[in-house]
Amino acid sequence: MSASQEVERWDIFQLDLTGPSDGNPYTDVTLKAEFSDGDQAVTARGFYDGDGQYAVRCMPDTPGEWTYRTESSEPALDGIEGSFVCTEASDGNRGPVRVADTHHFEHADGTRHSSFGTTCYAWTHQDPAVQERTLETLAEAPFNKLRMCVFPKWFTYNRREPVRHPFEGGASGDPDFDRPDPEFFQHLEDQVAQLRDLGIQADVILFHPYDKWGYSDMGDEADDRYLEYVIARLAPYRNVWWSLANEWDRFDDKDESDFDHYFQVVQEEDPYDHLRSVHHLSEWYDFEKPWVTHCSIQEREHQDMAQWVDEYEKPVVNEECGYEGDIEKSFGSISGHYMMNQFWLGVTGGGYVGHGETYRHPEDILWWSHGGDLHGSSPDRIKFLRDLVEEAPGPLEPISMKTDRPPWGAHANEDYYLFYFRFYQPSLWSFDLPDDGEFELEVVDPWEMTIRPLGGTHSGGDEVELPGDDYMAVRARRVE
Amino acid sequence: MSASQEVERWDIFQLDLTGPSDGNPYTDVTLKAEFSDGDQAVTARGFYDGDGQYAVRCMPDTPGEWTYRTESSEPALDGIEGSFVCTEASDGNRGPVRVADTHHFEHADGTRHSSFGTTCYAWTHQDPAVQERTLETLAEAPFNKLRMCVFPKWFTYNRREPVRHPFEGGASGDPDFDRPDPEFFQHLEDQVAQLRDLGIQADVILFHPYDKWGYSDMGDEADDRYLEYVIARLAPYRNVWWSLANEWDRFDDKDESDFDHYFQVVQEEDPYDHLRSVHHLSEWYDFEKPWVTHCSIQEREHQDMAQWVDEYEKPVVNEECGYEGDIEKSFGSISGHYMMNQFWLGVTGGGYVGHGETYRHPEDILWWSHGGDLHGSSPDRIKFLRDLVEEAPGPLEPISMKTDRPPWGAHANEDYYLFYFRFYQPSLWSFDLPDDGEFELEVVDPWEMTIRPLGGTHSGGDEVELPGDDYMAVRARRVE
Structure with missing residues (x-):
């Protein structure tokens, strides 16, 4: 017998399988696996990874031996059994972030997580050199969460094609929502893993309306299958948070009931119950709904964090308090001083605040969407505040x-x-x-x-x- | 025949009469006079000025000959006739301020009045040297309106007896609301006249709740008689505005209907229809009521001037946007920078803003209440803005x-x-x-x-x- 594969706690065990590549494995083949440590079982959906390769992933959360058994509509993938050993977490691996103490967060290992996030909506869609630079910048920056979209973005300062499309045919303007591009998602995962290794939560935005390719209106069936697929791939990354949308109230063809449904799909598909919220422009989603784990707010003018914290029995994150910058938009021209003020008001109101930056750039590389470099005066002040908050003996x-x-x-x-x-x-x-x-x-x-x-x-x-x-x-x- | 007395337009003609000093002339003697330029008639109440002296005043608003005739319950004061000549206004005398262009003000001579006020609630109650210094400061300051109380003030930093009381017996703690002290009111008038000569509107606050002597709860009859008396004396001063109260919503024993009544008394008694409003702490008086000429607002956090201007078909003045200072009170510790910001938001919202200052002082002489000197950084910036606004070709x-x-x-x-x-x-x-x-x-x-x-x-x-x-x-x- 070969020695069991070892995977550290909250890391990813991947079962690789070979199966049919004809037809459309994405739509035609179902694949799941049950993983068990003897006490508890986790059922995870598998996914087709191209070239006849299938995979099912597990994020084990208890050390010891885990066994698994697959279930598939395809005989070649069905009933496969095996085991692996989950070892203790290594240094820096604190596990996924959960809600703790009503209004706060902690890692699964019990260490406190004070959220100091930033935003690079479309960073994984930029040229490789820009993505590389984004990671270098993040390695030195004070942020421990990054809001990022799965889909490419079409918006002011974002009028370029992405380096790769999530679905086949996207580059030619006619994406086939039945054929995801495995390389696109492998790259997305790689970048989520890079963030994980920097200690940064990936706040994955599943839908957004700033689109010209059709991703914001794929139809109900394609939406659900996309969610199943992206969750099957990304949920085992311990640093994932789910944001159902950027500005859910700005879609032409989605309303609150659609997001209710998406939340339910995410809740059902994600075996690890990662954090779930949804971001608005002006109309707040009803954060009291039971599937919402925390409030994800956009508010630039009002300063009522303590009242929001009092109203919701959940953590409150003002994800978008304005972006430090100088562009010709109200959302993107707040001063570094005002950004600092926003962070302090949020933290002393018992909540959390997210950063973003939109300084004009000769090549239109603006941190808020593209990543690249930080130019503003607020990150140093945010670092100072984060250090102060993390030195506190408990959540505020x-x-x-x-x-x-x-x-x-x-x-x-x-x-x-x-x-x-x-x-x-x-x-x-x-x-x-x-x-x-x-x-x-x-x-x-x-x-x-x-x-x-x-x-x-x-x-x-x-x-x-x-x-x-x-x-x-x-x-x-x-x-x- | 002696040459007719000459009075310039919008200045004060005073008819001095001698009558009984026994009994209580304040409560027992009625005295009025009708003044006429031939086309229009003004009926003004007279008042007892002590030592058997009675007076009736008129602020003529048309050049030419004016005649008058008194009417009194006292035969010695009744039926007295005479005339005076109203001459053109001298330089600097622009007449009283009126509402103009819906949201703005102008003087009776048609010149625009852009209101840049300040506040010294109890300045006329301070030591004479402080009052003198206040006037010297105002002569150099950028303000053209002063909010000031008739009654002395009892409040934090204001725990001293006034130099003089408005009613006899006040100094011994038992004021007789049937016996006003003429010298108190002569002094008040002198200070209003000093402001007039500096080109400053006197925004006379008729009631306020910060009281320990009983002036805030004199009873209905005494309230009305007090209003009649103070209006008889002060209405002829062209620079008078009436503020029914400072923080009307903070009285223990007065509600909105009381202020409705006071407004009606003021409207009836003041022949010149000086501007009328009332100031609040948190509950706005209904400024849509017809007797309110302009909105007198206290708002420190919200920045909605344009919306207020849109809502009310009247001028809007944020009289109390916080006081620049450093005392241990939220109302009295805003920075000079924030004060500057308040003025700019008000002016670019189509309204007006009032200043105040509360820096700690070794002798507790704080501009906001006592007058004295200005110490803050905002007055220079307010002057700069006022100059800018006054250079504009019309109201904003x-x-x-x-x-x-x-x-x-x-x-x-x-x-x-x-x-x-x-x-x-x-x-x-x-x-x-x-x-x-x-x-x-x-x-x-x-x-x-x-x-x-x-x-x-x-x-x-x-x-x-x-x-x-x-x-x-x-x-x-x-x-x-």
Whole structure:
């Protein structure tokens, strides 16, 4: 007997099979496998990978021996059995991200995940050199999530053909939705894996309306089969999140009931229950529906994170708070300073915020869609904030639902508080701290990225002298 | 016959009379006079000024000979006739301010009045030296309106007795609402006259809830008599505006129907129909009521001036958009930069904005209430904006009701446009200008207070290169 194949926990076991390549394996052949560690079973759909090759994947989540058995409409693929060994996770592999503590996230290994995302909608559709550069930039950037579309994008600054199409015939303008291009999806997976290796969640956007090829209106049957296929391929990647759409309310031919259905398909097809949400332009999808794991918001002007967090018993992520940049669009011309402000308001409101960038570029390579390089002033400030948040002893819950007066404030248990003053500049303040302890206070400058102890210790009700600058923050940590 | 007394147009003619000083002239004696230029008649209430002296005042608004005749419950004051000559207004005397062009103001002589107000609630109640300093400061400041209370104020930073009380017995804690103190009101008038001579409108706040002496709850009869008295004295000052209250929604014992009644009293008693409004904390009085001449708003967070202007067929003044300062209050700690932003959003939304300042001071002399000196960074920027607005060929109307996307913009006829970008920083923009003309564009920096021509001329639809800074403004003026 050959030694069992070894796969580390939350990594991918792939069963490769050979079968028929005639006809249309995509539409004609069903393939599934049940994987079991003895206690629990995972049923995963397989997929046709071209050239007579079929595959079924599993992301094992418990160490030990796993067995499997296939089931297929094709005799050559049916009833195949075997086993593999799941080993402990290596360093840096924390498993998929789940909801934790109602409004927050953690990895499957229990480590906290504070979401600091960015957006490169169409990065996998760009020239290889740009994609390479995007990964190099991400390796140095402060972001741990990337919003990215499966389908190519047709929109302002995005009037070029993608390097490859998801379906055969796409390049000639007539995609055959019954024939996905395996190489397209292999490449997509490779890029998701690259993100995984950088510690970055891939927030995979399954549909979007900014289309000229027909991907936004493939028909019900093709939509479902596409979802089954992309989930069969990508769900075993531990860093995947599902975003049902970018701007679901902007489709000509899809309404909320269509997205209800897509959510149900994703929920049914994904054995690992990856995070699921949907992003809007102006009309919020009903995030209270049970299949939504977190709220994915686009809001540039309103500053009501604490109220949203209070309203939804789910994490809230303001995925699109505007893009730092200078293009001739309101969504793409907010200042780095305002972006910094958005992040601080989100975090001190008990939620999370996503970044994007749209500076004009001689070759029209704008981070928000194409990737490439970052040019703005906000990423450094976001890194500073992320470090601060990750040093906190726990996830941050808002102190007050009053989002129209300073300070915006959140706390982790009763020992750690973070306050933010936005455009208010008091030189004196009594912080809402417990009376029963003593706290060390530090003045944080979110723009200059400095932290300065105020000296002494303070408790609730004490009047504290502050520098009286605008956009101040204050960190308070219990010393006794 | 003696030569007739001469009074310039919109100045004050005062008929001084001697009558009984026994009993209570305030409650017992009625006195009115009808003034006529032959075409129109003005009926004005007189008032008791102490020491047996009575007075009736008239603000004549047409040059020529005016006659008068009194009517009184007291025979010694009844049926007195006479005349005076109204001369042309001297330089700087433009007459009272009225509503003009639906959303704007002008003086009675037809000159435009762009309202750039400030607030010193209790300045007339401070030590004489502070009052003197306030007037010196105002003489150099960019403001042409001052919000000020008749009654003294009891509130944070305002825990001192006023130098004088409006009613006898006030200083000993038991004011007699049947006995106003003439010297208090003479002083108030003197200060209103000082403002007039500086070209500053006195926005006289008739009631407010921040009280410990009882002035906020004098009873219906005393309230009405007080209004009659203060109007008899102050209405002839051409620079008076009436504000029925500061924060009408904060009184324990007054509701909207009380203010309806006060408005009606003011409307009936004031022969000159000075501007009337009422200020709120959070609940807006129904500004659509016919006796309200303009909307007096307190709004710090929301930026919807163009929508308010669209909703109300009246001028809109955001009287209290926060106070620049550093005190431990949300209302009193906005930055100078945010104050500047508030003024630009108001003006480019087709409305007006009021200033206030609350920097901590060793003797607790805070401009917002006490007057004294200005310390902030916003007044210079407000002056810069006021100059810009006053140079415009007419009042500014908003271009768009969309208050959530850049640029905020207003125009005066089809020849002059002013745009403001807030926290947006595009380096390219197509401005909403008419296609049928050519415009010179200038980049305005509202903070640095610079104006730089962009060069060339542009018309609607042209893409224009901009510096890509945040808080930019652009002025466009037609050249052909």
